[in-house]
Amino acid sequence: MAADFSFNRLPCHERAEVEITVEGQKIFALEGETVAAAVMHAGLRPTRTTPVSGSGRAPYCMMGVCFDCLMNIDGKPNTQACMTEVREGMVITVQTGAREVSGGDV
């Protein structure tokens, strides 16, 4: 059976759209959503690669515990996407391996 990796929003009360940039592409999220929910809905995989083996990861626990959803959000590396609400104009990129500690990354 072919796996379906897509996520769909459940019907919900009216919410304003928020434009964010994910890996250079503009997408619309809904106000009040987390970055993790928005990037999963946008189909982004992986959302980070691990520092040791470089293997791909995606948001998992969605409640701030597992740290598998780390992304670079508005220039801030290793940010928990599931604990961050989307904001208009936000720029989000995949966290690739270990974060930098110097030189314009912070």
Add this chain to the structure above:
Amino acid sequence: MTESVRLNRGSSDVAVIGGGLVGLCIALGIQRQGQQVTVYDEGDIALRASRGNFGLVWVQGKGDNLPAYTRITRLSAKLWGGLAEDLTQHTGIDIQLQQRGGLFVCLSESELNSRQQMLEKMAAEHPQGYPFDVLDLQQLRELIPEIGPEVAGATWGPEDGHVNPLYLLRALVARFESLGGKLVNAGQVSNIIPKKSQFVLQSEQGEFSCNKVVLTAGLGNKSLGPMVGIDAPVFPNRGQVLIAERVKPFLNYPTGHVRQTVEGTVQCGDSKEDVGFDTGTTTDVLAQIAHRATTMFPLLKDVNLIRSWGALRIMTPDGNPVYQQSEQYPGAYLVTCHSGVTLAAAHAGPIADWIATGIADPAIDLEKFHGSRFQL
């Protein structure tokens, strides 16, 4: 970590009480001499310094009050490469040993001066040579470009290094068991009864007999020692450790207060507190550790912290190890130290050989580590 093996009775040539780094190194070394060794471990509730320690293989400054401790430390550092190779080759576990030298970073001139004086005094006690260097901030910056501007300098020890202590513990268990060693989750050994030419150990899991018994129970040695006629005045000294997220490599050498692991994790520590058996953490001490770390490496200021813990060092009144056979009950031995990582190779080598064969390598100055030095 230990298997829960329920054994009501059992016997072996040698019983080692305590399955931490010290006990497993001793057990592995005795096993190499062809003797059947059983390690009786308290279990996961043990106050395990082997899991809480900082992972340094550290030479500089060790033994400033006992030249024999300096010598055995340096001997162990020299033997460490062989131990690591053996463990990795036979278990497939990379314990991440690096011995490229280490730094003790000083924040003030007075701290640097007193450190220099201590090392110079030690060098004078070792006429065959005691390698170290004193670096000013500029020289230090050549080794670590990220060093902070408020740092005074550092002392450099070419024989220093570090290792992953958790992988080390795992590799020691795997190697010991693969050679036929038995690791028993015995619960706390509550009593040792010396009998004619053997010892009986009593724990909640049953009774076990052995021809020789080695006490490597860390802080537990305090109560176990007197059962075989050895006084072991060990006491706990707490260190707190702060762990930061994995970051790109910036620190190629371990320092006494901060090190970066192979995976990129930043580990900060070196607090010393007399708080009994409390393994907790406190905000004020963690703040001091963080402050020192960010003064040493300002780039750590915006790195996320992910974990902290407290662990208990096993200290003796002079800070030096005890290696001793009981005069009252020959065949009973006590081994204790606060540097189970650094001394691992000495324990698996000459110390284990001495226990197994009764012959001590003169290089280890065994008599200097007798506990009678505390009875004034």
